Amino acid sequence: MQTKVYIPPEKPIQCWQMSPLPIGMVPTFPTSNLSLEIGPGNGAFVVHQCQQFPTHHFIAIEKKKKRFEKICKRAEKLKINNLTLVLGDARVVLEKFFHKIQFQSIYILFPDPWPKRVHGKHRMVQDYFVDHLVKLLKPKGTLYLATDHEPYAQQMSAVFQKNGKFTFESGQSLFPTYFETKWKNLGLAIHYFKFTLAVN
Numbered sequence: 662m663q664t665k666v667y668i669p670p671e672k673p674i675q676c677w678q679m680s681p682l683p684i685g686m687v688p689t690f691p692t693s694n695l696s697l698e699i700g701p702g703n704g705a706f707v708v709h710q711c712q713q714f715p716t717h718h719f720i721a722i723e724k725k726k727k728r729f730e731k732i733c734k735r736a737e738k739l740k741i742n743n744l745t746l747v748l749g750d751a752r753v754v755l756e757k758f759f760h761k762i763q764f765q766s767i768y769i770l771f772p773d774p775w776p777k778r779v780h781g782k783h784r785m786v787q788d789y790f791v792d793h794l795v796k797l798l799k800p801k802g803t804l805y806l807a808t809d810h811e812p813y814a815q816q817m818s819a820v821f822q823k824n825g826k827f828t829f830e831s832g833q834s835l836f837p838t839y840f841e842t843k844w845k846n847l848g849l850a851i852h853y854f855k856f857t858l859a860v861n
Contacts, residue, residue, distance in 0.1 A: 671753050677733045677746040687758055688745045691718050697759075697797070698722070698768040699751045699785065704732030706770060706836045711741045718743045720759070722751045752790060755797065763799045771840040774810035786817050791824050798858045805832055806854040809844040814852035827856040 676682040678690075694717040701707045701721040711719050721744065723729045729748040736744055747754050775783045786806065794804060804827070808814050821827050832853030834841060844851060 671757075672749065674754060674757070675729075675748040677729075677736070677748075678744070679737070679742055681733070688747075690720070690745050694718060695720065695762060695764050696766045696768070697764045698770070700724075700769065700772055701732060702728060702771070703839050704728075704735055706768070706838050707744065708732070708735060708739065708741060709836055711736075711744050712739070715743060717765075718745070720745045720747065720764075722747045722749060722754050724748070724750045751785070755793065759797065762797060763802070764797055765799055765802050767794060767798060767802070767804045768806075768835070770805070770807045770835070770838060771809065771844075772806075772813075774808060774813040776810065776812070784813065784816065786813070786820055788820055788823065791820050795824070795826050795858065800858060800860045802858045804854075804856045804858070805835060806856075807832065807834075807841065808852050809840075809849045811850075811852070814854075817852075817854060821854075821856050826859055828859055830855050830857075 673684045675684050676686060676688045678688050682688060696710065696717060696719050698707045698719065698721045701723050704721070707719050707721045721732065723732065723746065726748060729746060732746055736746065769785060772785045798804065806817055808817065821829065832855035834853065841851060
């Protein structure tokens, strides 16, 4: 699918770390053992990761306000203290807040496939965005993707192959997320990817 570069309009960015932060305030977090999830949905995966790896800090960027608020409430209830939640579009948030951060791992699980050709520019995984992710990953850092949408899976594979800075191996299910469970129950095939940033 041929697409144009799409940069969403910038909006006020809201963050949460155990409690809401003033709008526009840059959060603080450790400078090591950092992981990122783009589009956490209902937050089940990132909360699970926080609980399984308490010495790591996780950042999750969600652009839908209701989902963001639900994850905040869930994290507060569970007293999750190694999580930063950000409300905003990752293409803007990463450039504004985290352009100097390097993550050990990045997760993009079941992003919106935008199946209509006219909407293809809205897809997250495109050349320019993957070029930016290279700057955000540590050497040998890993990037995990999953989608049930065959054309998007083909695009993901092509974009990373064109980038040329990653080694590829077949991924696998990391956690039974809401969308993964839903698509599997409908009998849809799931495409898992694991890309590791090569060392120059």
